[in-house]
Amino acid sequence: MTQDVATDRQEFSFDELMADDPFEKSLVTNDIQCHGGYIDGEYVSPRGALRRPAIRNWRERLSVADHPLITIPEKYVPPNYPNYDQAKYLLQEGVVEPVTRALTIIAIVEGFGARIREVSVPDFDAEVEESVDGTALAHLASGLFEAHARDEAGHRDQGGHKQMWEAARDAGLDKPEIPDDVLLRLMSGGPPATRKRLYPELSERMESMLLMMTNVLIIETFAEDTFNWAKKLLGDPEVSADPVQAAHIVDCIARDEVPHVDYLTVALSELRARTLIGADGQSTLSGADVIDGVFRRQLRGMATVRPQQSRERSQADIHQAVSDKRRASSVARQFEELDSGWTFPHRDDEELDVLLKSA
């Protein structure tokens, strides 16, 4: 187990937040140098030497002040589709394409996580009544977003999660042929919708940043089931070409995601405990009202409509892929019988709310 640097500091430089632990060996997979490395034979995430203790200290500060932490109820986390049994059955029947497509899309979407570095951070001194010194908020633009971006997409000659998901896919499925329609699926949504302002009193920069952070936090939380699914499936010797390596890479990615969930949770909770100043420089809004409102809105869409649409699209793709096989109807029927189902929360479900837990 890696020992965190003992420090009670609350302020960290950009370089400190980028600093790696003293790895004894780096992670190389699929001939690609990836981030992170090994200490005493155990994988340790990148850029953690001071980022880990920093996040811990900021969270403790919230706890001391008796401010709660935002948490997303587990019951809203949609299960991966197809589930493990269904995906394993498809692989056993030689229907590799849907799993390959899903893993490739995960890799690309993870890579796009790098766009978090482009979030324009508002001037907290002007837009937050209380000081943000010594908080995660104060470090978003000076290291936390950049570290997150590098973790997801890689940086310079180090692969990140994008490359690691590709490596896990190639290890587990023995370098499968990538379906031609992957990019088409990614772009299959309609034209971008014009976003209505939720809190027009706030600066646009503040609202955009909150939406982005909330969005990413929900995605990262929802990804937990996907990690478990991928680890189990790619680690299954009955269907995986290299179960040990493939499952290990997914496990490394899952570990790397922990600080992302942590810093986003802490930063949003810090803002929740403060008072926001409107764009006019005069009006004020309760941080708790704004954060809870943004969360409620994002969670409603992301826990209900989107996973349901995604599930329906995947189901159609899978049936299409199965239809080309011998015994198509029998395979399709067996596939459906393995479905464990999922009741999507209703969009207007009042329980679909932000729950808080003690920091």
Added chain:
Amino acid sequence: MNAEANSSVLTFVPASLAERAYRSAQISWTGLRVWLHYQTLIWWDKLRRRDPDARDLHAVHQKNADLIFHTAVSLRGMLVKMCQVIGTRSDIFPREYVSVLSQCQDRLPAREFESIRQVVEEDLGKPIESVFAEFETAPVAAASLAQVHRAQLVTGEEVAVKVQYPDIEHIMHTDMTASRRIAALYARFSDNPIDFLPLLDELQTHLRMELDFRREVKSADRIRDFFSRDQDVRVPMVFEEFSTRRIITMEFVTGAKPNDLDELHAAGIDTQGFMLRLMRIFNRMILAHGFFHADPHPGNIFVTADERGKPVFTLLDFGLSKQLPRGFGMGLFELMFSMMTFNESAMLRAFRELGFDTRKGDDDSLLYIARRMISRSDTGSFQGEFTEDMTDEMFDAVRESPIVTVPTDFVLVARAFSLLSGIGHAIGQRGNALDAMS
């Protein structure tokens, strides 16, 4: 002659001897002057014991580009088309040529109507009046191969009729022959010549395809299919029964120019997210479908408003549509992505995947080119937009590193993205391909 009967293979018909001699002489004289402008400087530098390679040639490139432009505009026809193609090849020609010769577009004097009527009646096999209730004699646009007339079918539909010039095949034959002769002479008398003959072969193949308008109709159909469920893209309907190898009859469309903010606002178009929408359309063609409209200059895109004021893009002129090789979209995406994340090893893999190559197989030349391109971005990093400055810089670097081979597909895609970026900049937005994906 009806459309069916007119589906014969394109054949060259010899032009009159005097006509051929005049065009050949003009083209040869221009070629000689261009060569002498360079050669005189080389001789002079050698006489003065200076290194000719160290000379700044921007001024002479500009002078020669202007000279070729004027010859093309005066001779018209195929030479203009050749200039347009040169204008797309930033990887081979200096930017002065690309900048001047790409202006050879849709600004040519119209042909007399009688020659147009002749083509229409020959190809449709009936008098023009029996198909069209009205046919405006003045064209709405005249370009190098064809001109477009507004008309109304006897059934009432408003249409645009694109009609190929009757003598264009003769002109192509004459101009290609003259150009080949000049290229051969240039190769014989230059110390370190660029091999123009493969380029002329490519050009001839391209022009043969473009002269068959049925191919353009097929391209339009294909792209219309891509967007059959999209409300924000339109491809004008073609009236197949009145379209032949030399004629395209399509619904008449109009709209605001995408690069004119005042015009867009006057048309009631909401410009928020305008470029994201436009880039999404080209992303889908280039990255996802692997077949795209390769000439998205502002004249080929009309914009109208839907019932909510959102932009609807009508794409026009599918003559320069391009099929990309399998895997190209993913390779290009990986290249953009690796440039965004400064991941040089991934960048090299993507370059190779796209077909870039170096004679010595070294990686440094490719990375040098990418670094130079990125250095010209507005932000100093690549965020998903190929601006004109960046593509110019990239192709400058390619020309300075003749050991690097750049795939033609990439050149056309980079040009299309930089044209879209230019539209974006004209209205204060960005043509960012990665933004439009995420």
